[in-house]
Amino acid sequence: MSDHDQSTQLAPPAGAAEPGSTKSDPILVVDNVVRHFGGMTAVDVGHLEVQRGVITALIGPNGAGKTTFFNLITGFDRPTAGAHWSFDGSALDKTSASRVARAGMVRTFQLTKALNRMTVMDNMMLGARGQTGENLFLSWLKPLWSNQEKEIRDKALGLLERFKLLDKQDDYAGSLSGGQRKLLEMARALMSDPKMIMLDEPMAGVNPALTQSLLGHIQALRDDGMTVLFVEHDMHMVRHISDWVVVMAEGKLIAEGKAGEVMANPVVIDAYLGAHHDTDLGDDALLEEGSDMEEQLADEVAEEETSREDQA
Amino acid sequence: MKVRPWRRLRASSRAVALLLLTLLVAPLTLWLASSPASAADTLCLPDDKSACLAGTIRSEEDVVPDAELTVTGPKGFEESVTTSETGKWNVKVTELGAYTVTLDEESLGDDLEALDTVGKTNVAKFKTTRAVVIEVRTTNYSGETSWIEYFTKSAISGLRLGLLLALASVGLSLIYGTTGLSNFAHAEQVTMGGLLGYAVINLGGLNLWLGGLIVVIICGFTGWLQDRVMWQPLRRRGLGLIQLMIVTIGLSLALQYVFQYFVGARSVRVVKENPETFNIGFVELTYQSVAAMLISIVVLGGVGYALLYTRIGRATRAVADNPALAASSGIDVDKVIRLVWTASAALAGLSGILYALVTGNIKWDSGMQILLLLFAAVTLGGLGTAFGALVGSIIIGLVIELAPVAHVPGDFKYAAAMLILILVLMFRPQGLLGRAERVG
Amino acid sequence: MDTVINILNSMAREAIAPQTAAVAIAVIGLNVHFGFTGLLNMGQAGYMLVGAYGFAISVREGAPLPVAILIGLAASVVLSLVLGLPTLKLRGDYLAIVTISAAEIIRFIGRQPLLENVTGAAQGIPGGDYRVPFQDLSFLGAGQTSFGPWNYFNTGVNGWWVRVVAWGVVFLGVLIVWLLARSPWGRLLKGIREDEDAIRSLGKNVFAIKMQALIIGGMFGALAGMIYVLPSSVQPDSMGRQLTFFCWTAILLGGAATIFGPVLGAVLFYATRIFIKGFANATVPDSIMNTQQTEQFSWIVVGVALMLLVIFRPQGILGKKRELQFNV
Ligand SMILES: Nc1ncnc2c1ncn2[C@@H]1O[C@H](COP(=O)(O)OP(=O)(O)O)[C@@H](O)[C@H]1O
């Protein structure tokens, strides 16, 4: 299966591959992650490897289990016994969400979790790792942490600038638009200099003008050596920036490969579009659809509920 | 309300928690063999220069008259007393300090024995009455049949308490399920039922059945009204669940004192007469408690049937499951919630009047005292699930009433409920019938 | 006119009473819990009772004053651990349910006749049993000092000494909370209040930090309990759920998550209650509302005030309206 060359090149294998194929330098290796809700199996991933230093897209229809999979491997939910996964060489099963993040795998949420009654700047500052002032016993001695605080603030300013939120720094996060909150969440995650960032539908609700520059940022992150795993519905974008695409449907991995190949795969088209066989994945028409976050979320909820009802 | 994941505690923190629990509970075991004190009303009136020692000698069957006691105290104080027709005794003392009361076992007669003939107390203040407990039992008390009898009686009371709790907790759980609100004022709805029963039946002189029906209707109306003038507008206003919860706490406080304002702090009764009793085998029951149990079973059965098989019941469960989806599938969520408030208040009122009938009295804070039991029951069953609340209530009722059989002093039964609550939260926080929640 | 002056005087006296200061300290603790961290502690009075018992019993049994204070604080830490370990990983209402229950149970247990020799059962522990070492520390000497409507013994059972110390502790509490709130640790608390999953996703140990907050707020509660009982006695029934509800009304009145809100809230709360009682006593004839009923009426007002505050001015007097527009 591992048909890629063994040189120092970190690029993923060319073309399509079986789901669960091995990578030359995987940063994340997942085995047997299973999660049932009642009688329904939301996630059942046998084997998955995520290549270091590339942008991997995780796609799949609503209710495919992508968010649940994210929750499982980031410690926000517990899989059925027998699951193993390791990140950057160390095992992560049986680890709490905060330790997963400290190991360098930081995520964002599909339903944005901005801290509404705090300012944008405070949101950002919370993202930074290893703050002396966060230790209760040292916190009351300002001199111990004021310098570090200044450095963190400078870093936050840089990121806010990059994400076009600089002039909002003193506003409450709750006053931002849905798209801006998504950006803030992403910027906040970057404050911790993660090795890998996992974005759950990062572009939903972000205005199209900004999307372009955001794509640029994501690519820049990769060029800086960060690994990116993101869930996205917008095929156009997936095709545009992802180096590798993994497809999930009904909890299982059904295909893996380069964007072009995967989207031409009949199994994927079938799973993804169901009745709309005539639509080309990655068509710009799909870009329009679902760009409204609220609508999309509402759809999603409804979709999930139906599947939940179905199995009840 | 923020949605939190349910996650198992890691073994280490669980062990620490267990350790701490043991620390908390260990002192309780020291008093396992003894039982609670009962205060006696006596004719001894303490004044600025004196205090009273008093008590009632009573076996598990009856009061014990003509028992002889000797009271000794500081400065060579010694006085003998004999219990009255009602088993009561009292002694007036004029010195502060430690007193010892000794029961002369000879005076008890052959069929009675004392668990411990000596009672001690410390008189710290004048103008007080100190109760001294000396426990007496019939000699065949610890026999085999007697234990079974005790057990059966307690199990029946436990079931009865469980059913009464269930009437209230099903509503509490449905309100939580449909609105996400932990209603701390639910206990006051229970009290309200009992006190209205007192007003309508005892004071108003209405027939018990008719009066009971009127009480339940009034209580249901208070639920309807609350949702109409308060909860629905507040939901529309978008008030957060935590704020709403604090509102229920304010309401609970206000209602408690409204009750006190009108009825005072004393206990009152729904019916004036003492209940008539009958026997099944060795178990003595009052007609009222049997009726209360039957009514609860019928009503709870009706609620269960409605939830499972009627349109509105299914709609209620759908709203409890997911309000947004229920609304989008054409269910009138506001109507369902209105109904839930009305029915819950009516059920709590019914629970209150039955509770008052069965226990013989009700007072302004009776509901508050069972609130802990209600929460324990609802948590045990799974917050938001009506059937879970039913199961949880029965279990809590049985545990509470059977605790004394296992030699837990009666007043520690609330601690037993607390213990269950903490254990459930540690090992199965979603409750017996609950379900884990979703993140992200 | 005389009644007006009388009412105003008793309001002024109530405002600086040691028990008002004690409640202010308890509310400072509750502010760490609820205001900053979002922890729903519905049993602050339980913490006060535990602190008071720990302190009073230790002194009575011969422990030196500082040791007794430490024992009272340690008791509250144990309570925090018992209540926090099973609940802090769960949804917020569980902590509310467990704390309100625990506070009641501590009171029940304290009242047990079986514990007569330890807690004094329902009678409680008389102040004389534990007050002396504290009074001996007074450097105010004997005699009486008068100041406006305030006229007390310098030391005495309920004099200037206990007032000075109580308000000194309030000041210290405010200072500590200010130091903590401006720090990154305080920022973390607010983050947890807003969305603890988000904070978890940033690699912070949310459980540990919530536990720290619970312990610190509980220690303030225990300290408050000690001061509460100094001028009187340890009465389990005086530290029941009503007292917890006062704390909540006071914090919502003053403004949660503000530095001075708790103190302002506590003072206003007690002064206002005296005003309502005095006013109702003076204006409503006894045939309509007797003295007993005015007392109850004042409680009803407290309950209704709590509801109205939460509904119409949840930010309290000192809170920022803007912050509350983004309720989740
Ligand atoms: N806590 C939960 N309880 C019950 N079912 C759930 C829960 N979380 C997710 N699900 C179900 O799992 C399936 C996968 O959901 P999700 O991971 O959100 O899909 P995706 O993110 O791919 O759209 C859906 O059918 C959803 O209803």
Ligand SMILES: [Mg+2]
């Ligand atoms: Mg999703």
